[in-house]
Amino acid sequence: MKRSIVLLIALLIAAMPAWSAGRQEAPAAAPEGPITLRVWGGVPEENGPADVIAAFEAANPNIRVVYTRYVNDDQGRLRMDTALIAGGQVDVFFTYRTDILARHAQAGNALSLDALAAADGFNMQEAFGDLSFATFNNGVYAIPTNKGPQFFMVNKDMFDAAGIPVPASWTYQDYRRIARQLSSGSGQNRVYGVMYPNWPQLFLLGAQAALGPNSFLRPDGTSNFTHPLFREFIELRRAMQYDDRSEVPYVEVVSQNLADATEFLTGRVAMIYTGTWRVRNITDPAAPHNFKTAFVPLFTMQPNQQRLYNEGSLGDWAMIAQDTRVPEAAWRFIRYWATEGSDPMVAKGGKIPAWTAYPVERVTEAMLGPNAAQLFDVASFERVVLQPELFSYQPNNPLAVSIYNDVRTVVKEEVELLLTGRQNLDRTVTAIDTRTNDLIRRAR
Amino acid sequence: MGRAIRKDTIAGYLFLLPNFLGFLGFVALPVVFSLFLAFSHWDLLSGAAGIRWAGLENFRLLVGDPWFLSSLINNLIYSFFTVAFSLIIGLLMALLLNRHVFAKSALRTMFFIPYVVSMVAISAIWMAILSRFGPVSELARTLGVENPPIWLMDPTFAMPAIISLGVWNHAGYCMLIYLAALQGVPRELYEAAEVDGGGAWAKFVSVTVPMISPATFLLVITQMINSFKVFAPVQILTQGGPGRSTTVLVYYIYRTAYQNYRMGYASAMAWVLFAMIFIITLLQWQGQRRWVNY
Structure with missing residues (x-):
């Protein structure tokens, strides 16, 4: 046997x-x-x-x-x-x-x-x-x-009520001011200006959108996280969550598993950072709502920013x-x-x-459905979602691709310590930078 | 060996064969393969041709890997507290049920239910319980804590939260094993203790605890092994955060293998995990002579 x-x-x-x-x-x-x-x-x-x-x-x-x-x-x-x-x-x-x-x-x-x-x-x-x-x-x-592409979906009625025109382009200062103006209330009834999904890479969003693909690496293949834009954008998100209280805190999004579609459709946030997949939540007959949705591109981080790269x-x-x-x-x-x-x-x-x-109009028709005029600011949809030539900042050099997952985890871990008050901004940025250099060394 | 017996033997093996083939194909070969992978680099996508021999490099990298080290420490903390509290609470529940209490079988079922509910459902319930406006936080507010932490997103409380969930999940099972053990303790021993003038505490320490020590031993070993495999609540509730506070080994292995496609490195970690569990179990087996009475 x-x-x-x-x-x-x-x-x-x-x-x-x-x-x-x-x-x-x-x-x-x-x-x-x-x-x-x-x-x-x-x-x-x-x-x-x-x-x-x-x-x-x-x-x-x-x-x-x-x-x-x-x-x-x-x-x-x-x-x-x-x-x-x-x-x-x-x-x-x-x-x-x-x-x-x-x-x-x-x-x-x-x-x-x-x-x-x-x-x-x-x-x-x-x-x-x-x-x-x-x-x-x-x-x-x-x-x-x-x-x-990814973009902001905004509640146009809230903009109208506050007397703010829906911007076709904006700087991060405009964005911060508008988000604050759109926030109100307190406790469980707080209406926030903006909400992001809990993806770690969105703590690098503004910086990567300004700098383009592989921008977390220098040309010599070391970490570029000491670049001031990364620091500025992480601080922007922290400040809006805790100083202005105009962004739904990340810790709430994660610990309660908050769904941006629900928060947006029930009028608890004025803007959500999202992508094309969310459009069908707006047209969903099971989620009736009485405001118009408009589309706004990401803001710029630099005064003369030439191009806006997209996470999508x-x-x-x-x-x-x-x-x-x-x-x-x-x-x-x-x-x-x-x-x-x-x-x-x-x-x-x-x-x-x-x-x-x-043909663009076929996409508009199919995606926005028969009630497009009531539900959407169609012009902003075609301007932001359909028209732009799409430049992505997704990493495309082999080193950046191979470590990007781990870099995102590092960013998540260090930013979580920042947002829960365990370390300050300096230490956060330094830690991300040092640990990214470690990842690079280990990848070789 | 007689003809008939030999025929029976063959038939017996034939009955075993399907199971054995399954074991061979889905357990034995993958285990051997993963041992081989632990000494290789493999990204899965390049197929068998892409496997490169790495010698001990994966194990060398482990030593300097902050994620591995913190998940190891987190795992030890999780295992120690989960096992300890599951056993203590399980024993208390068993002692309660072993007396004549009201609605005994209903209570027993209630205590046991968490063990059979899917971890995904449990995690969803706990997410609600521990959320900012959930019952735990409301209770803390009633008790005068002005700003209770967001439990799952607080570096100090996230791990205790995951541990509580593990205890809640496993205490019912410990209760059941203990209940069976308690019922096997001969009444005469208690009567003899009473005759000797022993009170409730003395009876518990000198009769109950030694008599159920085989059950305790069984539970310590199985629960310890189980606790090292914790994954689902971490994946669902905290994704290893905040910071690295709830990153445990299996979660890190999963991330390495299926998100980063580093099969060799992940296999090396899995084998280190196996070695650890094996050594801990061996030590317990050695130690049992001192405290387990059969």
Whole structure:
């Protein structure tokens, strides 16, 4: 009996290389007959993908698409990653963060799209704009199917009541003053000027938005957190939470798990920092409210700030698996999804196509719904959400990408100590700077 | 060995086989694999081909890693207090129920319920209980504390809050084990103690405690192992904060593996965690001779 167990283990171990061998195979010639395309994405099938796929199959009768939905969180991504590295199970996959996109491209899981696009006579830069986040070793590895800027959603009626015009652009001084003017009441009935989600990177928001991608690193690859803008912005958020009491305190947001949509719709905050995904909460018939929502871009931190980088980016990146046997069909599919096939993703998924040629009014109509005029300041939506060329500050150099998660945790930990009164601003900034340099040293 | 017996043996092993295969595939091989990974660098995404041998580097990095060190210390604090209080409160509840009390089985069920409720639900309840305008803070205000802390977001109170939750979760289980043990203590011993003039306290210290020591031993070992695996309340309630005050090992391992894709480093930590639990258990096994009576 013992010997047979040993034999069994030996067999299992022998089978392991076969599991990993799949990925090394060179893409074979496309098989004859109908092609099956296996697509993995994070959007539930009924929110658009099913319709895109049906239309695509109708136009390409020899291709059948099988869509697998993975939940876009740590566990869901692990499932997708496992299928991907096991080999032979994925032809097309979507990623939703630029750092994960970078990891896949650098790990050799994705196919460079340049040859496929060229053979198709398709100019990716012209169609989507800045693809630097998808470019590695001079190859483009993904095309974006969504544009996801972030901005402030503001309660226009509260602005009107206070006699403040909704700004088209503003400085951080304007922002601080207006947030204070819009705050009132006390205790549980306090109405706050502004609320942020609890994401740690938002304590760097103003600074990164002014300085651009990788700005927490100096060109020589050391920490740049001694730059005065980081300090100024962290202090701005602390002061507004505790001195002005015009921002919902971060400790409340975390400890009560406050939802910005609820606070905003019930009139307890005048502005929320958010992104396109929140629009559907405003149009939701289950959340009736009697004010108009307007859109304002982030404020500037410097007097002559040239550009306002965005925490959001082009996104919902479509990639082709490195070991696909049907690269041409996969390319045809992602091109269709990202361009002329995107209507269902707009109508049902609330996506804004990254495709520059997509008609803006169709997005407005689909996203803001039939009551747009009552619920929204439509002009500000088109100005802030749809029109701008989107420059993201998401990190895109390999060192910055590899430590960004840990940097965010460091920022979270040190800022929490600042906000709970355990350390002052100087120590907070110094600690973030020192610990970031430690992370860099350990990453090497 | 007779034919029939041999046939039975084979049949027996065949019945075991499915379970054994599952164990082999989903437990044994991954464990061996993770031991191998602890000495490698692997980002998961580059597949088997991307595994690079690292020797002892992961373990060397651990020593200077402030996150690892503070999660280790936090874990020890959490384990010590959670186990101690779970056992004490569990024993008190068992002693109460072991007497003739009103609505005994209803009380027993109530005490036990936290143990079977999902940790996610428990965490949501505790978030409400400990929130700024929740019952705990209101009670503190009634008692004259003007500005009670925001418990889960206070570096001093976050860990005690997580510990309370752990105690609340596990005390019911300890109660059940103790209750069974109490019922196994022979009545004659108490009667003999009474004859010798022992009061309630003397009976408790000299009869009850030694007689239920095997149950205590079982609970200390299992609860200690359990407490080292604490994860869900930290992930849901504090995300390791404020500062690093509630970052525990499994939470840090999770973050390293599934958010930062550093499988080798995470495996190294997991093996250190295993070694620690193993050593602590061994020490307890050694120590039991001095205080456990069978």
